[in-house]
Amino acid sequence: MPLPSVTHSVWEQLMTRKVKHTFSLFAANMAVDHAIRAYQADPSQKAKLAGELRNFFSKYEKFTLPEIERLM
C-alpha cells in the first residue's frame, strides 16, 4: 500500500491530535509534534503542514509506513 496522498485525513488527524500515536522513529514523533504546535499557532497552515508531514513520511516509509497504515 502506498503512502496516503497529501489530502488524506490521516495527516490532519495527526496534527490536530484526533489520532495520537507514538512512532518507533524518533524523528517521526518530533516532526508530528512540530506540526501539532504549528497548527495550534496558525490553523490556516493546515494544508502546508500536511504537505510537510507527508514529505517527511515519504522519506522514511521504510520505518513508518506500517504504522501509518494502522492509523488509517
Place this chain on the structure above:
Amino acid sequence: MSKLCNISEANALIDAGKRLHVAGDEGALAGLHRGTWIGGTIPYFLTREGGVVDRNRVFVTELPESVTSVRTALIAEKELARVPGEAPENGFSLTILPGMSRIHASYALNAERLPKLYEHPIIGWVSGVHLSELDTTKPKVVDGKSGEFCSERLAILHASLPESRIASIGIVNVFQQGAGDTIVFDETGFSGAGCLINGTRANFYDYVRERKLDLQLPLVANQSGEMINVSFQALDEASRSVKFYAPVLERVEYRQAAPIGDYRAAFASRVKALGISPAFSCNCILNYLYGHLEGKQDIPIAGPATFGEIAYVLLNQTMVYLTIHEA
C-alpha cells in the same frame, strides 16, 4: 570504530584518508593533521573502560565504510538554513556547535523553523571545556580540512549514503514526566519566569524556591511520545527567573522528571537494552556528572560527554545515537 586515541594514532587515521569525527581538548585537537574530519573541544569522554577526563588524547569516530562521500564546512549564525539545506538527499549530517556562543543559542531557538529539518538526519553535540575553565576558555569547533578553530560558527560534516543504506537517529533519556504540577511558560527561551502552573499564573523562580525542587531532575515535555528534557542551569535571583541549558518552548506542557533512584544503573540499563553498535553517539555531561560515570564501566556505548546534544534540535541530559540500516 570509535575510541580514545593518542595524537599519533589519530594522525595515522587522518593520513590514511579516514573520514573522522573527533572530540578532544583544544590542545590535543591542535596536534592533528589536516584531513577529512570535524572536531569539537571537550575533555570528558565515556569509553568502554568507563568515564574519563583526558586532555591529551582525542575521541575518534571513524565514519562507516558505507559512506560514499563527505563534505565539511563551518557555518555562520546567519547561514543556519544551510544545515538541513545542504544535507545529502540520503545520508546524515554530523554537527558540532561551539558551546556558550551566539550560534549555540540561535540554533537552539530556531532549529525547528529551518525548512525540512526533520527530513535529513542531523545529529551532533555542543562543544565545551574543562569545568574548571568555564570562565576563561571558549569552547570551539574545528574543520579538519582547513585546521581552522572557531567559537562562533558551527562545524558540519555531511555524509552521503548509497541507496542500499538509510540513517536514523535515536535517543536514550532515563527520565519520564513525574506526576507533579504542569508548567506552561509564557515564552520560548533559555530562561523561564512567567508561566501557568496547573493553569494558575505564577513565577517559576518563586515556585522552584518554594518547592525546593531538585535541580538535577530536568523539566520534561512529552512531545508526541518522546520525553524531551530541559535541564536546570541556575536560579537567577536578580531577574527572578530560572536559567536552562536548552530553551523551554511556549505552548508546551512541562512536568519535572520523576526521581529515578540509582541514576547510573537506570542509564546503563536503558543503554544495554538497546543492544546496538551505533555509528556515532554522544552523551550529556550532566549524565556523566549526576550519574557519577567517571571510572565506571557499565555503559556499553562510547562517545564524548557534551555540553548539549543535537538530535535535529538541542537536547539536554540525553544520549543521542546514529544507526545505519539496510534500506
